[in-house]
Amino acid sequence: MHGKYEGPEREQIPRATSMQAEEFARRLTAMGPSRLEMAARATVDGLHALIAELRPTGDEFRSAIDFLTEVGHYADARRQEWVLFADVLGVSSLIEDQNNARPAGATPNTLAGPFYRSDVPDLPLGASISRDQKGEPLAVDGRVRALDGTPAAGVLIEVWQANAEGIYENQEPDRQPEFNLRGRFRSDAQGRFHFLSVRPKGYTLPSDGPVGRLMSALGLGLERPAHIHFRISGEGFETLTTHIFDRSDPAIGRDAIFGVKPELIADFRPTSANGGKRTYALDLDFVLCPSGVNQNKTFGRK
Numbered sequence: 001m002h003g004k005y006e007g008p009e010r011e012q013i014p015r016a017t018s019m020q021a022e023e024f025a026r027r028l029t030a031m032g033p034s035r036l037e038m039a040a041r042a043t044v045d046g047l048h049a050l051i052a053e054l055r056p057t058g059d060e061f062r063s064a065i066d067f068l069t070e071v072g073h074y075a076d077a078r079r080q081e082w083v084l085f086a087d088v089l090g091v092s093s094l095i096e097d098q099n100n101a102r103p104a105g106a107t108p109n110t111l112a113g114p115f116y117r118s119d120v121p122d123l124p125l126g127a128s129i130s131r132d133q134k135g136e137p138l139a140v141d142g143r144v145r146a147l148d149g150t151p152a153a154g155v156l157i158e159v160w161q162a163n164a165e166g167i168y169e170n171q172e173p174d175r176q177p178e179f180n181l182r183g184r185f186r187s188d189a190q191g192r193f194h195f196l197s198v199r200p201k202g203y204t205l206p207s208d209g210p211v212g213r214l215m216s217a218l219g220l221g222l223e224r225p226a227h228i229h230f231r232i233s234g235e236g237f238e239t240l241t242t243h244i245f246d247r248s249d250p251a252i253g254r255d256a257i258f259g260v261k262p263e264l265i266a267d268f269r270p271t272s273a274n275g276g277k278r279t280y281a282l283d284l285d286f287v288l289c290p291s292g293v294n295q296n297k298t299f300g301r302k
């Protein structure tokens with residue numbers, strides 16, 4: 001927050017929205033232009049605009065303070081209720097979009113989410129990431145290309161997903177083998193990769209805290225449609241962190257954290273039954289953009 005001033009010109013900042021906000025901004029001028037000064041001014045201005053619009057009563061103001069206090073009490077090292085709050089308001093997703101905008105034709109980036117692990121063993125192409133073989137078998141075939149269409153050979157593909165009950169391995173270490181449904185692969189000379197897995201199930205974010213109660217009062221859900229997470233990295237490319245979502249999941253249009261984008265929706269195609277179990281196939285295309293592209297923010301939303 002104390003970094004170089006990178007905000008809009010001071011004249012471009014809209015007029016203060018209340019007498020108090022105006023006086024707050026005037027007092028801030030003593031500290032000189034900085035990122036922190038601009039953030040403080042814009043935050044106070046935005047809050048005052050909200051108050052002018054909503055005209056909260058004293059009781060409503062106290063309820064808001066109580067809610068924020070409770071969010072703080074719920075947050076600890078294992079349960080980050082503040083992050084959950086930012087996620088369900090679309091704030092985390094918007095910040096991710098702003099910082100990792102991708103040019104047209106490149107696979108969109110998304111939030112990594114809380115379940116990524118970097119210490120997963122490498123696996124050979126074709127291996128199964130299902131270490132307990134529970135669930136409906138899924139064969140994943142993918143291709144990684146550069147924006148100009150050339151194959152991205154030898155890139156690292158990290159994959160992680162929930163199981164057929166919608167639970168990640170590190171959420172229930174006593175029930176699932178370590179590294180279950182996680183793998184690290186390298187693309188071949190044609191930029192291709194393939195592995196075996198099981199079809200993931202969607203899941204619901206924690207609903208027992210203040211954020212869950214707020215969402216329930218608003219009539220909004222906490223569902224995340226079924227998906228597989230990917231992180232694809234290689235020399236000369238921006239690292240791509242993304243999800244692939246199951247088009248047939250009923251929650252596809254109401255992802256609680258706003259991660260679904262049209263390019264990230266795929267068909268988990270039923271294939272022939274195998275010993276009574278339904279089996280599925282998933283074909284994927286990822287397009288990486290050259291490294292340094294995020295320094296040149298000439299595309300994407302402002």
Ligand SMILES: [Fe+2]
Nearest residue numbers: 113115227229
């Ligand atoms: Fe996930």
